Amino acid sequence: MHVDQELPPAAGPGNRKPSSNRMADDLTVAIRTYLFFGIPTKRQPVSLVRAVQYIRRKLPECELCDAELETLIARHAIAAGYMIHFDGGPPRPM
Numbered sequence: 894m895h896v897d898q899e900l901p902p903a904a905g906p907g908n909r910k911p912s913s914n915r916m917a918d919d920l921t922v923a924i925r926t927y928l929f930f931g932i933p934t935k936r937q938p939v940s941l942v943r944a945v946q947y948i949r950r951k952l953p954e955c956e957l958c959d960a961e962l963e964t965l966i967a968r969h970a971i972a973a974g975y976m977i978h979f980d981g982g983p984p985r986p987m
Contacts, residue, residue, distance in 0.1 A: 923951045938978035939970045
């Protein structure tokens with residue numbers, strides 16, 4: 894490499910595209926909003942199908958597939974103390 898040429902920035906968490914960082918933040922906010930305002934009590938299980946539908950309406954530009962969204966929603970719900978209703982498609986190997 895020539896001395897005048899710049900090296901590309903190293904890949905890492907700080908060098909993500911701003912749009913992907915913003916999408917991740919928007920997705921987190923949408924999931925938490927659904928959990929805290931869309932579920933009446935923590936005694937009622939979170940329907941993953943309804944949660945995915947909500948996310949798709951709020952963030953139509955989200956590029957995650959339904960399975961990835963379900964996993965992300967389930968992780969947020971479990972961390973917040975909610976029960977999960979896995980009412981999607983057939984079981985998938987993890």
